[in-house]
Amino acid sequence: MDMPTIKDVALKAGVSVTTVSRVLNNRGYLSEELKAKVYGAMKELNYRPNELARSLSRSKSNIIGLIVPHVSHPFFGELAGHIEDHAYRHGYKLLLCNSQLDKSKELDHIDMLRSSRVDGIIMGSHTLEVEAYNQIHLPVVTFDRKLSDDIPYICSDNYKGGLLATTLLVDRGCRKLAHIGGHPHLNVLSLDRHKAFQDIVEQRGIWHTSLHTDINGFNFHEYERLLELLFQEHPDVDGIFASSDVIAAYALKACRESGRRVPEDIKIIGYDGISLRGLLTPSITTIRQPIEAMGKLAVDLILEQVEGHSVAMEHIFPVELEVGGTT
Amino acid sequence: MDMPTIKDVALKAGVSVTTVSRVLNNRGYLSEELKAKVYGAMKELNYRPNELARSLSRSKSNIIGLIVPHVSHPFFGELAGHIEDHAYRHGYKLLLCNSQLDKSKELDHIDMLRSSRVDGIIMGSHTLEVEAYNQIHLPVVTFDRKLSDDIPYICSDNYKGGLLATTLLVDRGCRKLAHIGGHPHLNVLSLDRHKAFQDIVEQRGIWHTSLHTDINGFNFHEYERLLELLFQEHPDVDGIFASSDVIAAYALKACRESGRRVPEDIKIIGYDGISLRGLLTPSITTIRQPIEAMGKLAVDLILEQVEGHSVAMEHIFPVELEVGGTT
DNA sequence: TTGTAAGCGTTATCAA
DNA sequence: TTGATAACGCTTACAA
Numbered sequence: 001m002d003m004p005t006i007k008d009v010a011l012k013a014g015v016s017v018t019t020v021s022r023v024l025n026n027r028g029y030l031s032e033e034l035k036a037k038v039y040g041a042m043k044e045l046n047y048r049p050n051e052l053a054r055s056l057s058r059s060k061s062n063i064i065g066l067i068v069p070h071v072s073h074p075f076f077g078e079l080a081g082h083i084e085d086h087a088y089r090h091g092y093k094l095l096l097c098n099s100q101l102d103k104s105k106e107l108d109h110i111d112m113l114r115s116s117r118v119d120g121i122i123m124g125s126h127t128l129e130v131e132a133y134n135q136i137h138l139p140v141v142t143f144d145r146k147l148s149d150d151i152p153y154i155c156s157d158n159y160k161g162g163l164l165a166t167t168l169l170v171d172r173g174c175r176k177l178a179h180i181g182g183h184p185h186l187n188v189l190s191l192d193r194h195k196a197f198q199d200i201v202e203q204r205g206i207w208h209t210s211l212h213t214d215i216n217g218f219n220f221h222e223y224e225r226l227l228e229l230l231f232q233e234h235p236d237v238d239g240i241f242a243s244s245d246v247i248a249a250y251a252l253k254a255c256r257e258s259g260r261r262v263p264e265d266i267k268i269i270g271y272d273g274i275s276l277r278g279l280l281t282p283s284i285t286t287i288r289q290p291i292e293a294m295g296k297l298a299v300d301l302i303l304e305q306v307e308g309h310s311v312a313m314e315h316i317f318p319v320e321l322e323v324g325g326t327t
Numbered sequence: 328m329d330m331p332t333i334k335d336v337a338l339k340a341g342v343s344v345t346t347v348s349r350v351l352n353n354r355g356y357l358s359e360e361l362k363a364k365v366y367g368a369m370k371e372l373n374y375r376p377n378e379l380a381r382s383l384s385r386s387k388s389n390i391i392g393l394i395v396p397h398v399s400h401p402f403f404g405e406l407a408g409h410i411e412d413h414a415y416r417h418g419y420k421l422l423l424c425n426s427q428l429d430k431s432k433e434l435d436h437i438d439m440l441r442s443s444r445v446d447g448i449i450m451g452s453h454t455l456e457v458e459a460y461n462q463i464h465l466p467v468v469t470f471d472r473k474l475s476d477d478i479p480y481i482c483s484d485n486y487k488g489g490l491l492a493t494t495l496l497v498d499r500g501c502r503k504l505a506h507i508g509g510h511p512h513l514n515v516l517s518l519d520r521h522k523a524f525q526d527i528v529e530q531r532g533i534w535h536t537s538l539h540t541d542i543n544g545f546n547f548h549e550y551e552r553l554l555e556l557l558f559q560e561h562p563d564v565d566g567i568f569a570s571s572d573v574i575a576a577y578a579l580k581a582c583r584e585s586g587r588r589v590p591e592d593i594k595i596i597g598y599d600g601i602s603l604r605g606l607l608t609p610s611i612t613t614i615r616q617p618i619e620a621m622g623k624l625a626v627d628l629i630l631e632q633v634e635g636h637s638v639a640m641e642h643i644f645p646v647e648l649e650v651g652g653t654t
Numbered sequence: 655t656t657g658t659a660a661g662c663g664t665t666a667t668c669a670a
Numbered sequence: 671t672t673g674a675t676a677a678c679g680c681t682t683a684c685a686a
Contacts, residue, residue: 051444077400114375
């Protein structure tokens with residue numbers, strides 16, 4: 001009752017295992033007749049080659065590891081979806097890991113992926129020291145973080161995005177701006193969004209304040225607390241640049257619940273361009289990153305490295321201002 | 328520069344590979360001294376056992392396959408997160424597949440998972456004929472669908488949920504109800520939500536209408552079209568029972584944009600209890616399923632079967648009405 | 655064109 | 671207690 005092996009197929013087809021393997025991999029010259037015979041045996045036995053054995057033998061698993069903070073976060077959910085889809089199209093499988101931004105979990109996951117002999121790792125989470133990533137010795141691609149000179153990274157044009165967002169708020173007349181973003185100790189490139197914010201407001205002489213989530217990020221309840229804090233200390237803020245659409249959505253909610261009219265009393269702009277923003281009213285003005293293209297490129301960069309090609313290190317995607325109803 | 332193998336460790340520790348394997352798996356009696364020696368060699372070499380080889384040898388991969396329509400859908404994203412988390416805690420890895428409700432893709436994924444010798448498959452998508460699943464010959468668990476008498480399934484108490492939802496709308500005074508749910512040809516248990524709706528409205532003599540998404544479901548744009556259609560044909564609907572929170576969110580949006588006040592002019596209730604509903608204003612009234620517990624159970628049921636234990640077939644989770652601001 | 659046999663890195667069965 | 675050695679199911683020189 002066990003799964004049939006290549007040996008069973010060989011036996012039934014009356015050929016050697018080598019021949020079956022050849023048919024399986026379409027290597028060398030094979031007569032149509034032979035092929036038919038072997039394929040026939042396979043069908044009859046409902047044979048499925050054992051990928052574990054193939055992987056072991058070829059020293060190649062055709063598996064890509066993906067580590068993200070939380071798949072349940074809309075941005076990473078979308079990203080993971082596109083990555084899986086693109087990997088699948090290229091005959092690769094996806095081993096999914098949620099780090100929850102927990103260092104030991106992330107380390108465990110990396111260890112596990114290496115033990116599983118994945119062909120490469122896409123890191124959407126990177127809470128460890130740079131050293132940890134340099135020791136991976138596998139094709140790696142990161143999102144939104146430059147780890148070293150030889151690990152390619154993918155990000156949106158964060159500074160430009162921050163610029164567009166802040167400029168829009170200022171141009172629409174905001175004079176008391178707040179920025180809400182990730183923790184500065186998370187050494188991520190998205191901090192450039194804040195840098196741009198800072199540059200613009202100072203250059204234009206606009207009053208401003210900045211809040212950031214705690215180092216474990218992505219805690220939705222914390223977003224609510226943060227906004228409460230903001231409105232308590234600066235009730236007259238008239239513009240918010242949120243570093244993600246999810247934060248922006250919470251900002252919108254906080255405004256509504258505190259009787260602030262959006263966009264009349266206060267304007268809000270987010271970042272990411274997650275497709276779920278379409279379910280909000282008004283739809284949030286945002287800086288859109290090309291999430292699908294970024295996910296695809298991550299897979300491509302892994303595959304290129306797997307094939308021994310060298311790849312460019314820096315991959316900055318253009319962003320686009322998408323005006324919604326909150327500005 | 329290749330990864331060290333058990334042989335290298337044996338050599339460096341001055342023992343046989345058998346002994347190293349014993350230490351690795353903590354089998355038999357091993358003196359502390361021996362252990363120290365072997366572990367030392369492992370550390371020195373930065374050795375990681377090759378899981379492909381182990382899996383092949385033990386005929387057990389410690390991988391669970393998960394097939395969902397879209398991880399990017401909030402419900403499945405949350406579910407996948409919990410499943411990964413629980414699997415990880417038990418030393419299992421997660422191979423993630425998005426079927427996008429595409430039959431051939433789902434079939435491919437099942438084939439791929441079988442070839443990869445996963446220890447079990449959790450099906451959150453099931454667009455194929457029952458026969459296809461019976462041929463899997465692996466531990467399987469499904470969400471929201473009864474496939475046969477020997478494939479365990481997990482679902483929320485759909486009928487009860489539909490009852491609670493519909494009753495609430497009626498009790499709050501709605502007299503023209505609409506239900507929006509999945510396509511009836513998708514043979515899923517969540518259709519019971521609609522059945523309950525139907526039963527209640529007929530029993531209470533309430534005017535009602537029912538819309539459903541197309542068979543490929545989960546197309547957010549379609550939700551918008553559906554609502555447009557609803558309001559066009561029945562502008563005076565005063566209560567909507569949406570079969571998911573995402574649909575409910577779109578309903579809320581459509582109401583807002585068409586000048587309907589929620590909950591004064593029209594009431595809305597959703598289903599699922601996704602955590603993202605917290606970012607809407609007002610927060611959507613919903614029927615909450617215990618998503619985390621359901622995800623955990625899915626993993627547990629796979630593990631039980633892997634260990635050769637028999638498991639109960641039916642796992643219906645209680646639902647809870649969570650009153651928000653839309654009713 | 656087809657087959658034999660070694661090897662991929664483990665675990666497991668026997669002996670010693 | 672420890673160690674040869676044969677699996678596990680496949681690929682791939684090398685021969686024929």
